[in-house]
Amino acid sequence: MASIGIDFGTTNSVVAQFAANALSVLSIDEPPAQWAGLGFDRVLPTVFGRGDDDRPIFGWAAKQRPGSLAAVKRLLRAEERADVDGVEFVVEEIATLIFGHLKRASAHQGVAFDQAVVTIPANSRGLARYRTKLAAGMAGIQVQALINEPTAAAMAYSMRSAHEETLMVVDWGGGTLDVTILKNIDGVFMEQSSKGIQQLGGLDFDTALSRIVMDTVSDPSKWNGSDRTGFRLDIEKAKIQLSTAEQVSVPLPGGEYRQVTRAMFEDAVRPQIERVREPILQCLQDIGAQASDIDAVVLVGGTCQVPAIRQFVSELLGRGPATGIDPMTAVAEGAAVASAILSGELDDRDFFVSTEHALGTIILDPTSGLAFSELIPRNHKLPARVTDTFIPASDFQEQVNVQVIEGDPSKSLDDDDNVILKSWTLDFPDPQPLGEITLDLTYSYDIDGILHVTAEDSLGNVLLSDDVSYGQGVEKRDLPKIANRVARTLDSDRIxxxxxxxxxxxxxxxxxxxxxxxxxxxxxxxxxxxxxxxxxxxxxxxxxxxxxxxxxxxxxxxxxxx
Incomplete structure (x- = not known):
C-alpha cells in the first residue's frame, strides 16, 4: 500500500503518495480550463457546498457556486457551527466530509488508503490540531502523525537535495504564515525554531486586491449571489496572474472591466508583506543564528509565488529561494515522505517535530499572584513527556483546579496569545497539612497532536488521567453519529x-x-x-x-x- 500525505489547506488541499521509491501527486479534482494552467491541476479547493439535490459538493463544483463555504480550516480554531447556503452544519462534520471526499477521490484514481500523515500549520493551536485529527479519523483515515507544514515542505525539498544543511522554510498559504528553521543531518530532520502568524495569507491578499477594484464600482449592492461569487474568483485569478504579468483586466458583473497593475497590488499588500520580517528574525534569534547561517531558503504555499514576497525574503536573508519544488504540492509530498518513514518504507530518513507554543498550567505565586508555570517549552522536540511537582496553597486543601494553558509564559495571562485548553477540578482523597502532600502533573505530547495529562498526589492517588480534547466544538457523544452520517453521505465503506x-x-x-x-x-x-x-x-x-x-x-x- 502506498504511503499517503494529505495537505489539508485553507484554500486548497492536496493528496500525495510515496510508492516504489517515488513521489507523485494525485489529480483529485478537475479545474476549469483557465485555472489548470495556473497550477491548480493537482489540487482540490477546500470548499464545501450543497448541490441542487441537496447533496454535498466539493472543490471546484462548490467554489463556483454561491453560498458555499471556503476556508473551512480557519473555522477549526474556534467556531462550532457554520452556515452553508442557509443550512447550519457542525464544523467537524464539514471537515470530515472534506476528508472523506479526499479519500474517495483518491480511490477513484486507483489509490485506496486508510491511513495518512496529515499536515497542520506550525503555529496551529491545540484545538485546531485536535479537531483536524478528529475529522480525518471520522472520515476513516487513521492519522499516523500530524506534522508541521514547513517540516513537510523541507522533507519534500530534501528528496531532490540530500545535502546536510540548515533550512529556513517560509510557508505562506491561503490562511496562515509559518517560518521554521530545520537541520537536515544525514536525512534526519530536526525543527530548531518555528514562529508564525495565524490568519494571514492569500485570502487577505485577495481582500486587498478586491478593495482596489471595488473602490471604482458605483453600486455593488445590485450584484446578486452569482455576481459576487464570480467576482471573487476573478479577483483570485487576477492576483495569481499578476505574479507573471505587469497588469491584468478584472471583469465586473455587467460586462465592464478594471485594469489593475502589479505595482498597485504590491502597494496595497505592502503592510502584509512586511509582517514576514518578524517571524523570520524571531526564528534566527531563537537559535542564535545569522541570515548567513541559513544554507537554503524554501518558499512554499501559493502566496509565496507573489514576486514582491520572494524579493522581500531574498533581500532580508541575502539569498534567493531554492528551486526544484512545486510550492503548491510540496507540503503534501513531504507528508507522504513522513508516512513512508513511519511505515518503514523509507528507513534511511527520520524527522523530529517541535512545539510552536509553550504548554503549562496556572499556579498561585505567593509574590505575584496567578502565573503561567511552563512544563513543555516552545520549540521542545516531540514526543515530549514532562513532570513537574506542585504543592497545595493551604492546609488540608480538599480540591485543586488544574488548568492546561498554551501560549507564551513571558506574556500576561490575559494576553490573546495565552489560551486555556482545558481545566479539571480534582479532589484530594486524603487532605494533608501544608507541606505534607504534593501533586505531580505530567504532560505527554506525541506526534499525533494530542496532549495527555495525568495528576498523582504524593500518597499514590491518581487524581487525573485524560486527553486534552480542548473542551470546544462538538460533544464527544455526538461523534459516532456524525461519522456514520458522513459515511452514508459519501457512500464509502471503511477499509x-x-x-x-x-x-x-x-x-x-x-x-x-x-x-x-x-x-x-x-x-x-x-x-x-x-x-x-x-x-x-x-x-x-x-x-x-x-x-x-x-x-x-x-x-x-x-x-x-x-
Whole structure:
C-alpha cells in the first residue's frame, strides 16, 4: 500500500503518495480550463457546498457556486457551527466530509488508503490540531502523525537535495504564515525554531486586491449571489496572474472591466508583506543564528509565488529561494515522505517535530499572584513527556483546579496569545497539612497532536488521567453519529484490516486496548454497537485468542474516539 500525505489547506488541499521509491501527486479534482494552467491541476479547493439535490459538493463544483463555504480550516480554531447556503452544519462534520471526499477521490484514481500523515500549520493551536485529527479519523483515515507544514515542505525539498544543511522554510498559504528553521543531518530532520502568524495569507491578499477594484464600482449592492461569487474568483485569478504579468483586466458583473497593475497590488499588500520580517528574525534569534547561517531558503504555499514576497525574503536573508519544488504540492509530498518513514518504507530518513507554543498550567505565586508555570517549552522536540511537582496553597486543601494553558509564559495571562485548553477540578482523597502532600502533573505530547495529562498526589492517588480534547466544538457523544452520517453521505465503506495476535493471554498492551475501548468508545456509541464490543471483550478476557484482533478490527471505525 502506498504511503499517503494529505495537505489539508485553507484554500486548497492536496493528496500525495510515496510508492516504489517515488513521489507523485494525485489529480483529485478537475479545474476549469483557465485555472489548470495556473497550477491548480493537482489540487482540490477546500470548499464545501450543497448541490441542487441537496447533496454535498466539493472543490471546484462548490467554489463556483454561491453560498458555499471556503476556508473551512480557519473555522477549526474556534467556531462550532457554520452556515452553508442557509443550512447550519457542525464544523467537524464539514471537515470530515472534506476528508472523506479526499479519500474517495483518491480511490477513484486507483489509490485506496486508510491511513495518512496529515499536515497542520506550525503555529496551529491545540484545538485546531485536535479537531483536524478528529475529522480525518471520522472520515476513516487513521492519522499516523500530524506534522508541521514547513517540516513537510523541507522533507519534500530534501528528496531532490540530500545535502546536510540548515533550512529556513517560509510557508505562506491561503490562511496562515509559518517560518521554521530545520537541520537536515544525514536525512534526519530536526525543527530548531518555528514562529508564525495565524490568519494571514492569500485570502487577505485577495481582500486587498478586491478593495482596489471595488473602490471604482458605483453600486455593488445590485450584484446578486452569482455576481459576487464570480467576482471573487476573478479577483483570485487576477492576483495569481499578476505574479507573471505587469497588469491584468478584472471583469465586473455587467460586462465592464478594471485594469489593475502589479505595482498597485504590491502597494496595497505592502503592510502584509512586511509582517514576514518578524517571524523570520524571531526564528534566527531563537537559535542564535545569522541570515548567513541559513544554507537554503524554501518558499512554499501559493502566496509565496507573489514576486514582491520572494524579493522581500531574498533581500532580508541575502539569498534567493531554492528551486526544484512545486510550492503548491510540496507540503503534501513531504507528508507522504513522513508516512513512508513511519511505515518503514523509507528507513534511511527520520524527522523530529517541535512545539510552536509553550504548554503549562496556572499556579498561585505567593509574590505575584496567578502565573503561567511552563512544563513543555516552545520549540521542545516531540514526543515530549514532562513532570513537574506542585504543592497545595493551604492546609488540608480538599480540591485543586488544574488548568492546561498554551501560549507564551513571558506574556500576561490575559494576553490573546495565552489560551486555556482545558481545566479539571480534582479532589484530594486524603487532605494533608501544608507541606505534607504534593501533586505531580505530567504532560505527554506525541506526534499525533494530542496532549495527555495525568495528576498523582504524593500518597499514590491518581487524581487525573485524560486527553486534552480542548473542551470546544462538538460533544464527544455526538461523534459516532456524525461519522456514520458522513459515511452514508459519501457512500464509502471503511477499509478494515486485521491485526495479528501476539499472545494467547491478555498482555499489558492488550489489557490497555480493552480499557481504552471500555472508557473511550463504549460510552459514546449506540447500544447495539456497544453490545458487540462488550461481547468481544468478554471473549478476550475468557481466553479466546481471536477476540483481541476482532476487537481491534471492530473498533477501527471509532479510532477518532481513542
Amino acid at each position: 478494515e484490516t486485521s491485526v495479528d495476535r501476539a499472545a494467547s493471554a491478555l498482555s499489558a498492551a492488550e489489557q490497555r486496548i480493552v480499557t481504552e475501548v471500555k472508557t473511550k468508545v463504549i460510552p459514546f456509541i449506540e447500544d447495539a454497537e456497544a453490545a458487540e464490543l462488550r461481547s468481544l471483550i468478554s471473549s478476550a478476557e475468557a481466553g479466546d485468542e481471536s477476540a483481541i484482533p476482532s476487537l481491534q478490527s471492530a473498533v477501527r471505525k471509532y479510532s477518532y474516539l481513542l
